[in-house]
Amino acid sequence: MQSKTYSPKEIAAFRGLLQLAAGGNCFSNIKVQDIATAAGIGKGTLYEYFSSKEDILSCTMLYTLQQFADWMEQQITRDVSLHAVLARFLDALEQERFLPFRALPVLGTFLSYEQRAQLGMRNREQAQAIIDRMRGYERHVFANSRKNGEIDSALSDRFCEYAILSALGGYVSMLEKRVCCREEISLDSCKDMAQQLIFRSLRP
Amino acid sequence: MQSKTYSPKEIAAFRGLLQLAAGGNCFSNIKVQDIATAAGIGKGTLYEYFSSKEDILSCTMLYTLQQFADWMEQQITRDVSLHAVLARFLDALEQERFLPFRALPVLGTFLSYEQRAQLGMRNREQAQAIIDRMRGYERHVFANSRKNGEIDSALSDRFCEYAILSALGGYVSMLEKRVCCREEISLDSCKDMAQQLIFRSLRP
Amino acid sequence: MQSKTYSPKEIAAFRGLLQLAAGGNCFSNIKVQDIATAAGIGKGTLYEYFSSKEDILSCTMLYTLQQFADWMEQQITRDVSLHAVLARFLDALEQERFLPFRALPVLGTFLSYEQRAQLGMRNREQAQAIIDRMRGYERHVFANSRKNGEIDSALSDRFCEYAILSALGGYVSMLEKRVCCREEISLDSCKDMAQQLIFRSLRP
Amino acid sequence: MQSKTYSPKEIAAFRGLLQLAAGGNCFSNIKVQDIATAAGIGKGTLYEYFSSKEDILSCTMLYTLQQFADWMEQQITRDVSLHAVLARFLDALEQERFLPFRALPVLGTFLSYEQRAQLGMRNREQAQAIIDRMRGYERHVFANSRKNGEIDSALSDRFCEYAILSALGGYVSMLEKRVCCREEISLDSCKDMAQQLIFRSLRP
DNA sequence: TATGAATGAGGGTTCATTCAT
DNA sequence: GATGAATGAACCCTCATTCAT
Numbered sequence A, B, C, D: 001m002q003s004k005t006y007s008p009k010e011i012a013a014f015r016g017l018l019q020l021a022a023g024g025n026c027f028s029n030i031k032v033q034d035i036a037t038a039a040g041i042g043k044g045t046l047y048e049y050f051s052s053k054e055d056i057l058s059c060t061m062l063y064t065l066q067q068f069a070d071w072m073e074q075q076i077t078r079d080v081s082l083h084a085v086l087a088r089f090l091d092a093l094e095q096e097r098f099l100p101f102r103a104l105p106v107l108g109t110f111l112s113y114e115q116r117a118q119l120g121m122r123n124r125e126q127a128q129a130i131i132d133r134m135r136g137y138e139r140h141v142f143a144n145s146r147k148n149g150e151i152d153s154a155l156s157d158r159f160c161e162y163a164i165l166s167a168l169g170g171y172v173s174m175l176e177k178r179v180c181c182r183e184e185i186s187l188d189s190c191k192d193m194a195q196q197l198i199f200r201s202l203r204p
Numbered sequence E: 001t002a003t004g005a006a007t008g009a010g011g012g013t014t015c016a017t018t019c020a021t
Numbered sequence F: 001g002a003t004g005a006a007t008g009a010a011c012c013c014t015c016a017t018t019c020a021t
Helices: A008-022 A032-039 A043-049 A053-075 A082-093 A096-109 A113-122 A124-147 A157-180 A187-202 B008-022 B032-039 B043-049 B053-075 B082-092 B096-109 B113-122 B124-147 B157-180 B187-202 C008-022 C032-039 C043-049 C053-075 C082-093 C096-109 C113-122 C124-147 C157-180 C187-202 D008-022 D032-039 D043-049 D053-075 D082-092 D096-109 D113-122 D124-147 D157-180 D187-202
Strands: none
Touching (some): A008 A053, A032 A053, A082 A187, A157 A187, A187 B187, B032 B043, B096 B157, C008 C043, C053 C124, D008 D053, D053 D082, D053 D096, D053 D124, D096 D157, D124 D157
């Protein structure tokens, strides 16, 4: 499976935008100049590679999905367990080079329905292809986990996916709350809760 | 417990904004003129009641929290079960007059960290008072549910809250996806999954 | 000579506006609400007596001119000297009830040419009548002062008027500078300089 | 003495604003769009060079002061007379390139006390430096004029300054009156009166 | 190719004026 | 008559986009 490649400037733009998103900025509040500055390039240069501000976002999300799919691909072994994948994923989230995984939901969340719909339009097929790829890996992990008793056999793939996404969504919310509401929650207890929610809800 | 009352114009503004938010618009993309139009009043009139666009949002969120707390208060009986509360809540979400409950998370989600922090500043004490009130009801329900076997006694209140909020967050995401990605998910199956996620993860 | 009379509300409006002007506010920066508040009446009430904000100004200036003319009329005696008139005038400026005389130039100065031209349009004849009246008194004083040696007989009335208005204009500027530049000038030395400028320039 | 230099766009903005001010517009009545149009640049461009409308004014006044100080510097010779300086200055006022000298007092006059105080804040030190420079030239001229008998030795510098500023202020008023009241005064007679007022009041 | 100076459409906000009470 | 709640035109300012260099 060959992933699309990007020029250094494009990647700089992606990482610049993701950096800003990770800081908790709504997309509307991120200025094109901010992205250019964060990327270390000129504002005009962005328009050599992208057709609009929205396009930068669209491509960034595609790039991020692709990075994620690539990462998942490497994690897949014959009899991988849900437990192992999750642990590795949550650990990965703390590393700088996995910024995209962390920032993507933030970016996505800060979009209105209409913006999301428009984004889908642009790179629809490519995005769909990547999502299908990830769904494949996902199915593989779910199947293995049903065999090893981590997941109740009666549960559908859709429910498993829903449980995991909800737990991760809640995890991100908790982290944000730490940022803006200054409640005293440790990162580790957040991770524990996320994992517990998934395992408890999927166990037989 | 006496809740703050609002003038008709203020409530019109609240509902106008919530209407727009329920439509999936990021706050930055909602124009003051839009709010005025949705509220059926003049743009200038908004500034007779609110000091700024941000203030409209801040007050709307407070109003919504208050509405929610009032509603919860009515649901609480001596030995209420988690099951009953959740069922009633999910049903309520489908009614027009419960628009606020549905739209609030959307509004909140579409804010940047900084915006959220600033909002907290304005009506901090009032918001905190309402949140404390709701935490009280919550604790009551959790206690009852531990007694009647719905919730594992070993689980902390914090984890229970996290599980419920994650499930509801995922539920809202799913509903949104129905809107923008047009996947074929029925409303009922969404509700089922949300309830299942909660019950499966909290059961002993 | 019968002066026009005004209702209490009108006079309240005049004095309200003059009060604000004496505070050094440009007319554009004075809001209708400010005038209403300063006058102790409702905003809507102003529009019962005046057709517009500009009209309030126009009438206020006319009222002030008239007050001034009335005051001058009382000062005129058969062989009044320039010295006596000036001294009395400068003293009067310090009293509260002579606020109009002090505030008028401020109001006038803060108008653009166009605004001034439009003002002139409204009450043109009345204003002209009052100005003519004052010119009459002025001529009388100048004539007397030429006789008693205060004014060089060779100087025209126009030059005398110009000298006095310039001196008073400079006097007001100096007072203002005391307000905003905080230079250490005493009120008395300001008055001295204004009188000196007039007497030195008009003396034979 | 090195004066600050400005970019062409800045100078265009200065001259645009001065042009409008020379037309007798109160600063509050001059719109940013007007300045942009008068300067021959886009509205947005102004905000690349100035932080706000007030900033444009502040910088314009500073620029004008500086231009004036530069001009004065060139006029100063060893034994310059007040008569010569004044004559040259009044002549200069009639030339297009001396627009700033003519427009500055108009701009300044049309500000409220508060606006003036705020302006002072921004470029306080630079403005003070220029004013000090001009005071220096002024003192030089006054000293010479006392020696050559134009100015009464008993008169203080402050009084001399006050006399000149008052006369010029009255001169500008007269010119304005020509504009808006259409009295039949020739430019030359205005100049004559201004000079006479100064010489008569300062002579021994 | 890469840039950032220049732009103007569009947003939040103010405030003179109206009109129902 | 007296009021102030309601209004929308018009302001200042922002920022995505263009284009000459």
